[in-house]
Amino acid sequence: MAVNLTAPTEAQLHPVPGVRIGVAEAGVRKANRKDLTVVLLDAGTHVAGVFTQNRFCAAPVQVCREHLLRGGIRALVVNTGNANAGTGEDGLARARSTCAALARQLDLAPEQVLPLSTGVIMEPLPVDRIVAGLPAAVADAAPGHWLRAAEGIMTTDTLPKAVSRQVTIDGATVTVTGIAKGAGMIRPNMATMLGFVATDACIDAKLMQPLAFDLAEGSFNRATVDGDTSTNDSFIVMATNQARHAPVTSFDGDAGRALKAAMLEVARLLAQAIVRDGEGATKFITVRVEGGASKDECLNVAYAIAHSPLVKTAFFASDPNLGRILAAVGYAGIADLDQTKIDLYLDEVHVAVAGGRHPAYREEDGQRVMKQSEITVRVALGRGAVADQVWTCDLSHDYVSINADYRS
Structure with missing residues (x-):
């Protein structure tokens, strides 16, 4: 649906x-x-x-x-x-x-x-x-x-x-x-x-x-x-x-x-x-990357998060396994990325600060946001003044079923 x-x-x-x-x-x-x-x-x-x-x-x-x-x-x-x-x-x-x-x-x-x-x-x-x-x-x-x-x-x-x-x-x-x-x-x-x-x-x-x-x-x-x-x-x-x-x-x-x-x-x-209306989608997710040095690196980070099967399945399950998002940021191709400058938010919930778990973050807050049908993931890179965003969805069992049976 x-x-x-x-x-x-x-x-x-x-x-x-x-x-x-x-x-x-x-x-x-x-x-x-x-x-x-x-x-x-x-x-x-x-x-x-x-x-x-x-x-x-x-x-x-x-x-x-x-x-x-x-x-x-x-x-x-x-x-x-x-x-x-x-x-x-x-x-x-x-x-x-x-x-x-x-x-x-x-x-x-x-x-x-x-x-x-x-x-x-x-x-x-x-x-x-x-x-x-x-x-x-x-x-x-x-x-x-x-x-x-x-x-x-x-x-x-x-x-x-x-x-x-x-x-x-x-x-x-x-x-x-x-x-x-x-x-x-x-x-x-x-x-x-x-x-x-x-x-x-x-x-x-x-x-x-x-x-x-x-x-x-x-x-x-x-x-x-x-x-x-x-x-x-x-x-x-x-x-x-x-x-x-x-x-x-x-x-x-x-x-x-x-x-x-x-x-x-x-x-x-x-x-x-x-x-x-993505195949099997249950959640609409905005991935916004801020504080980038260029549009390209903001989009590379945003797409790394949006395309990660581990991130997308976590959203489907409403499982705040949010280290998966940080991992995607890390492999997005920014060679000189300083992880100590990275902040991560789910909607208004401050999940990570300076590259580590925010002292006030509680997993129940992350799960509350992840149960919503619309979610914003916000990453601050601390590298500049450029921002960009992409829209994506979660990855559900139905996505596999739809594509396995597509030609039948």
């Missing part, structure tokens, strides 16, 4: 002018489930993407990168059930065939379509089923189908993930709506499993790619479930330029800051929803 996360309702999700979404049941892997989604974009939409840094990246990731370089993107085709990863040249051909099939229906060039896939790795993409399902997906396309799309991209997710916000810019109401999927194989490195954020804001085309990087860096790049970077991580940002305000040419002004803050809030909530 997801940690303090509920499914969104259609009423909570604002349509984005210039975006229509259609969903169909194509039987990509299993019958009678939404598994094929098309996103149709009006002319004039600017699109940018951030993708996995896994060198064994999936065929659709490779094709998306190629098509984005050409520009003029007008549609996305997304399937679940099959990742089309580890499929070699045949996988690339199948991804391109999918783009061509949708392009024919929409009277577009194949290069104006982005393909995205998620699911089982090293199995051929069933292009015939996808192509057969495209007419129904296109016919279903409507502005208000964000929740259907969130359902249509799920794999082991227990809940659809969708967030919507509105902000006023130059007197005009601007909408930001996004969806994401992911529950396992989550340690995004420039994106998430699949994430999409759209706005009707008018944004200068030159800002789109830096914006996508910044949104990913402030959200999905701070989320981890199990430390595994997927082959298919893709985060797509779309601006339809249909809102009635002066174009945003910089994020330094009032309008740019307000828009970026709204988009970052949507991206963060989606990233956190992925962690809250």
Whole structure:
């Protein structure tokens, strides 16, 4: 069960002018489930993407990168059930065939379509089923189908993930709506499993790619479930330029800051929803590292803690075996770390001071915090003024069961 996360309702999700979404049941892997989604974009939409840094990246990731370089993107085709990863040249051909099939229906060039896939790795993409399902997906396309799309991209997710916000810019109401999927194989490195954020804001085309990087860096790049970077991580940002305000040419002004803050809030909530719905998760954990000499060393320490199976299982058991956290700090790769300057906190409980157990710390206080569904681990390194954080979850019996039975 997801940690303090509920499914969104259609009423909570604002349509984005210039975006229509259609969903169909194509039987990509299993019958009678939404598994094929098309996103149709009006002319004039600017699109940018951030993708996995896994060198064994999936065929659709490779094709998306190629098509984005050409520009003029007008549609996305997304399937679940099959990742089309580890499929070699045949996988690339199948991804391109999918783009061509949708392009024919929409009277577009194949290069104006982005393909995205998620699911089982090293199995051929069933292009015939996808192509057969495209007419129904296109016919279903409507502005208000964000929740259907969130359902249509799920794999082991227990809940659809969708967030919507509105902000006023130059007197005009601007909408930001996004969806994401992911529950396992989550340690995004420039994106998430699949994430999409759209706005009707008018944004200068030159800002789109830096914006996508910044949104990913402030959200999905701070989320981890199990430390595994997927082959298919893709985060797509779309601006339809249909809102009635002066174009945003910089994020330094009032309008740019307000828009970026709204988009970052949507991206963060989606990233956190992925962690809250982590496979088998029972607890949502924020790991914050302060007093670092650089962002990289703060993140290295945070991820060492967040990825440690010993730490994660201790949280699942509500067992304050907190030496495991200190051990993770010690092997995080800071060669000149001075352990006598380290402080450790669980929420407000001061566990360790100057590298040793705090004289006032009581194990029952640590256990009280660890029984909570939401916990903050705070580490002070005493090395500088930099801080950063990541979001993670515990590691339960169910995580093993879900992944042992994933393909069955």
